[in-house]
Amino acid sequence: MITSEYEFLRGFLKSRSGLVLSNEKQYLVESRLVPVARRHDLASLSELINSLRKPGTKQLQEDVVEAMTTNESFFFRDKTPFEHFKEEMLPKLLEKRAARKKIRIWCSAASTGQEPYSLAMILRENKIKTSSYQFDILGTDISKEVLDKARLGQYSQFEVQRGLPIQMLMKYFTQQGEIWQVSNDLRAMVQWKFLNLLENFSHLGEFDIVFCRNVLIYFDQPTKIDILNRLAKLIPADGYLVLGAAETVVGLTDQFEPVPHMRGLYRPKQSAGKQPEPQKMANSLKAEPISARPAVGKPHVPSFSSPATNTPATQNTMRTNSASAPDKPQKFDREKLNASLDSLRRLNAQSSNKG
Numbered sequence: 001m002i003t004s005e006y007e008f009l010r011g012f013l014k015s016r017s018g019l020v021l022s023n024e025k026q027y028l029v030e031s032r033l034v035p036v037a038r039r040h041d042l043a044s045l046s047e048l049i050n051s052l053r054k055p056g057t058k059q060l061q062e063d064v065v066e067a068m069t070t071n072e073s074f075f076f077r078d079k080t081p082f083e084h085f086k087e088e089m090l091p092k093l094l095e096k097r098a099a100r101k102k103i104r105i106w107c108s109a110a111s112t113g114q115e116p117y118s119l120a121m122i123l124r125e126n127k128i129k130t131s132s133y134q135f136d137i138l139g140t141d142i143s144k145e146v147l148d149k150a151r152l153g154q155y156s157q158f159e160v161q162r163g164l165p166i167q168m169l170m171k172y173f174t175q176q177g178e179i180w181q182v183s184n185d186l187r188a189m190v191q192w193k194f195l196n197l198l199e200n201f202s203h204l205g206e207f208d209i210v211f212c213r214n215v216l217i218y219f220d221q222p223t224k225i226d227i228l229n230r231l232a233k234l235i236p237a238d239g240y241l242v243l244g245a246a247e248t249v250v251g252l253t254d255q256f257e258p259v260p261h262m263r264g265l266y267r268p269k270q271s272a273g274k275q276p277e278p279q280k281m282a283n284s285l286k287a288e289p290i291s292a293r294p295a296v297g298k299p300h301v302p303s304f305s306s307p308a309t310n311t312p313a314t315q316n317t318m319r320t321n322s323a324s325a326p327d328k329p330q331k332f333d334r335e336k337l338n339a340s341l342d343s344l345r346r347l348n349a350q351s352s353n354k355g
Contacts, residue, residue: 001030005049009033009064012052017065017142018198018219032067039063062144071146073111074162076118081213081242084265086122089240093208094129096238102134106207106234108197109215110139113150113190114163117182120189121168138204140195147192153182170341197227207234213264214244221252228253232268241266 006026013019021029030045037048040060051057052064076082093103107116116139123130141147160169160180173180195201197215210231216224232255235241241256243249243264249256256266 001026001045001049005046008049008053012061013065013068014220016061016198017069017196018223019068020218020220029068033064036060036063036067066143066145069143071111071143073114074159075114075164077114077163078213078245080245081211081264082118082122084242084259084262085119085209086126088259088262088265089209090122090126090130092238094133097133097208101132102136103209104136104205104207105138105209105211106204107137107139107211108195109212110141110147110150110192111143112146112155113139113153113192114155114159115139115211115213116150116190117153117186120186121172123189124172124186125168135189137190138193138207139190140193142194142196144194147194150190151187151192153187154179155182156180166341175341198223201230202233204234206236206239208236208239209242210235210240211242213242214247216247217244225252229255232256235268237268237270239268241268 006029009029010021013021033045033048037043037045040048040051040063042048042051048060048064051060097103105116105119107119110116116137120137123135139147139150141150154176155173157178157180160173169180172183172186174183175181195204197212212227212231216227219227228249231241232253240259241249243266245264247264249258249266255268257269259265259267
């Protein structure tokens, strides 16, 4: 591949996906795109690039972008964001959304679906506290292939063993040969949509929580600034933005501020034109004299128990060197997994007999 061809591909990938490739990544491009050229009956990368320059090659363009992204993803990945969800975001939003009984969550780079399904499982585990609320979870991604997998909700034994507690596996999945199928109830909690973060997403509406983890690190600074400022328009003042451990808003935007002592968790800065949900309601009511108002005790903030897991969930990442060290995959032990499943099945059978 000559220099001019590589420069064209760099520009193409940046404009279509936001991915910024350094001069040293030419080997990566070649290794990923040679199979794409073969599938499209193109003899070389030069022919592939010439085809990309022509109109009417939408499928080829999509395949090139797909080939340059990977989807390293597993349930409850990095653990900390899900602890923040249970201990900070969910309890406070249940209190603040008590009037409308609706909470919207957006996983903006959902990959093969483990992140949205992990959130859905947390909500189901706390069903007593959340049953009266409507939760809308939206998962989006730039890859149609991974979205198809997410919709199916089917995972291999290796995939469910990475981060997913055995109790949740038995509770929310059914085994079909070598495949584990997400339950229909859990699948119904998540909607999926193709979306490129470089494009306008204002039509999605307002979200109380936005997960945008391990994506911004692959964009240049102007793209990061643009995406963060557009996200700020979709999040109410009492909402939350969740970024990856290697990502920050510092030096990029003044629209967000960190939540103290909670790494990767941000909230919009207060401004005159943007108010929290309860404040919007309060301003619509006629003010009463303080003496006429009934005494109100300290509001109760529900607490949430954590699922029995110390293992990290998911996010779509580019096939480039990550800014943070990748999580080390657990060694797959089929015999250990099957033994655990047999023990749980025996316990369930004993409980049924006693009942």
